[in-house]
Amino acid sequence: MGNTISIFDTTLRDGTQGEGISLSAEDKVKIAQKLDLLGVHYIEGGNPGSNSKDIEFFQRVKGMKLNAKLTAFGSTRRKNSIADQDSSLLRIVESGVPAATLVGKSWDFHVHTALQTTLEENLSMIYDSFAFLKRKGVEAIFDAEHFFDGYKHNPEYALAVLRKAQDAGADWIVLCDTNGGTLPTEIHTIVSRISSELSSPIGIHTHNDCELAVANTLAAVQAGARQIQGTINGYGERCGNANLCSIIPNLQLKMDYRCISDDQLHSLTKTARYISEIANVHMPVAQPYVGNAAFAHKGGIHVSAIMKDSKTYEHIQPELVGNKQRVLVSELAGQSNIISKAQELGLDINSNNEKTKQIMERIKDLEHQGYQFEGADASLELLLRDAFGEMKEIFKLESLKMLVEKTNGHGMNAEAIVKVNVDGQPVYMAAEGNGPVNALNNALRKALEQYYPTINDFHLSDYKVRVIDEKDATAAKVRVLMESTDFKNTWNTVGVSNNVIEASWEALVDSIRYALLTKSKIDSHDEPREQLGLVNH
Numbered sequence: 001m002g003n004t005i006s007i008f009d010t011t012l013r014d015g016t017q018g019e020g021i022s023l024s025a026e027d028k029v030k031i032a033q034k035l036d037l038l039g040v041h042y043i044e045g046g047n048p049g050s051n052s053k054d055i056e057f058f059q060r061v062k063g064m065k066l067n068a069k070l071t072a073f074g075s076t077r078r079k080n081s082i083a084d085q086d087s088s089l090l091r092i093v094e095s096g097v098p099a100a101t102l103v104g105k106s107w108d109f110h111v112h113t114a115l116q117t118t119l120e121e122n123l124s125m126i127y128d129s130f131a132f133l134k135r136k137g138v139e140a141i142f143d144a145e146h147f148f149d150g151y152k153h154n155p156e157y158a159l160a161v162l163r164k165a166q167d168a169g170a171d172w173i174v175l176c177d178t179n180g181g182t183l184p185t186e187i188h189t190i191v192s193r194i195s196s197e198l199s200s201p202i203g204i205h206t207h208n209d210c211e212l213a214v215a216n217t218l219a220a221v222q223a224g225a226r227q228i229q230g231t232i233n234g235y236g237e238r239c240g241n242a243n244l245c246s247i248i249p250n251l252q253l254k255m256d257y258r259c260i261s262d263d264q265l266h267s268l269t270k271t272a273r274y275i276s277e278i279a280n281v282h283m284p285v286a287q288p289y290v291g292n293a294a295f296a297h298k299g300g301i302h303v304s305a306i307m308k309d310s311k312t313y314e315h316i317q318p319e320l321v322g323n324k325q326r327v328l329v330s331e332l333a334g335q336s337n338i339i340s341k342a343q344e345l346g347l348d349i350n351s352n353n354e355k356t357k358q359i360m361e362r363i364k365d366l367e368h369q370g371y372q373f374e375g376a377d378a379s380l381e382l383l384l385r386d387a388f389g390e391m392k393e394i395f396k397l398e399s400l401k402m403l404v405e406k407t408n409g410h411g412m413n414a415e416a417i418v419k420v421n422v423d424g425q426p427v428y429m430a431a432e433g434n435g436p437v438n439a440l441n442n443a444l445r446k447a448l449e450q451y452y453p454t455i456n457d458f459h460l461s462d463y464k465v466r467v468i469d470e471k472d473a474t475a476a477k478v479r480v481l482m483e484s485t486d487f488k489n490t491w492n493t494v495g496v497s498n499n500v501i502e503a504s505w506e507a508l509v510d511s512i513r514y515a516l517l518t519k520s521k522i523d524s525h526d527e528p529r530e531q532l533g534l535v536n537h
Contacts, residue, residue: 107150180209195224203227
């Protein structure tokens with residue numbers, strides 16, 4: 001097989017065993033389509049008979065044309081039974097999938113303790129199950145559960161398990177570090193021996209309990225494994241599975257293996273973030289390759305260097321994995337950060353510009369007050385454009401009122417009343433919401449939508465409040481971070497105040513201003529540039 005690596009994605013099965021992850025059948029269909037576009041070779045959808053969601057998923061994907069092989073999951077036949085009559089194996093065949101993964105015991109301790117059967121019966125269970133699948137024309141993959149622990153405890157029996165699956169016709173023999181406790185050096189040594197002893201192609205399935213799942217996978221590939229099993233963003237039970245978002249670019253960009261096409265690799269970041277949204281799991285900003293901070297630079301010396309050549313502080317070009325370089329601006333940043341950010345926005349600025357120093361002092365003062373622009377790029381862009389006179393007021397606030405009422409036996413009701421001035425026209429609007437911020441958002445949108453119809457093209461997707469000075473208790477200053485999205489892009493804004501409503505208002509106004517600014521750059525032919533708050537120079 002040379003340098004070609006087969007990617008086996010188990011996000012829809014093993015990944016859903018992670019704490020806090022629950023995917024509907026519709027979610028699983030959407031993720032499967034996205035994984036197929038990414039170019040993975042196998043998509044493990046779950047057990048076609050274990051629960052109603054998996055049953056519905058396998059029924060729905062039957063009519064879909066996937067390039068990847070949809071794979072069902074199951075276990076070897078029950079002890080002291082017949083494979084042809086095993087309900088789990090029969091459901092796999094009935095599902096019509098082209099490939100199936102069966103998990104079987106390869107650690108003698110598990111055979112005695114978990115299965116409570118003999119070592120000989122376990123071997124028969126493995127052989128009978130794979131022979132059955134092959135008779136039915138299904139590609140068969142053996143996940144040798146707890147293989148590395150089993151090998152270290154009883155290598156002869158662990159090898160006998162693998163040989164039995166091979167003799168029955170298993171197409172792949174996958175070695176599993178199920179407890180995630182094996183070190184890369186051990187993985188390399190053991191996989192090297194197994195590769196030399198078996199004729200069947202070898203795969204690797206690792207867990208991240210020692211923060212080594214990616215390293216262990218790479219070590220296994222170097223030792224001869226040619227199928228890698230893992231999940232997007234490393235989702236999985238306990239500490240998670242091997243993270244395909246790190247493994248794929250490491251193999252392809254660092255180790256000269258071929259996993260997916262270059263165009264598909266460019267979609268890696270988008271895929272990771274899409275699946276994170278569907279799974280409703282916050283993606284770590286510092287996640288390698290695909291995280292928002294993976295190519296973010298804050299130190300002034302770093303920024304000064306990357307402006308000359310990005311290779312000074314970036315190990316790859318971010319675009320190779322669909323990510324992008326980001327320059328963070330804070331009170332710790334130097335002029336290089338401001339210059340880089342301004343140039344990115346097309347603003348005429350240089351180190352000798354007095355305005356640069358003024359902006360730097362302004363940012364330092366705001367961050368001293370509690371603002372944080374590292375996680376609020378949209379607010380930072382507005383700040384810079386305001387400083388260069390590129391923005392005008394979209395509207396002016398005249399007043400706002402909040403009414404919050406709780407009646408006995410009922411929930412909390414909130415009503416916001418805003419009075420704003422748009423191009424000299426007073427607009428008075430009230431709206432209700434399930435909380436004060438939601439009511440405020442609804443009222444402001446209703447007030448502006450007749451002037452800016454595109455305001456309905458985006459919505460708030462996340463809202464966070466952080467207490468800055470905890471010692472001040474309920475009088476403490478708070479920082480509000482808002483995330484908004486138009487389903488294509490996301491942007492973040494910030495507001496700070498001793499009053500959470502005022503801080504929320506600041507972040508909300510920035511979100512709307514930025515959305516209309518961005519919309520004007522894309523659809524400038526739809527509405528006058530002046531109307532959207534941009535001033536031509």
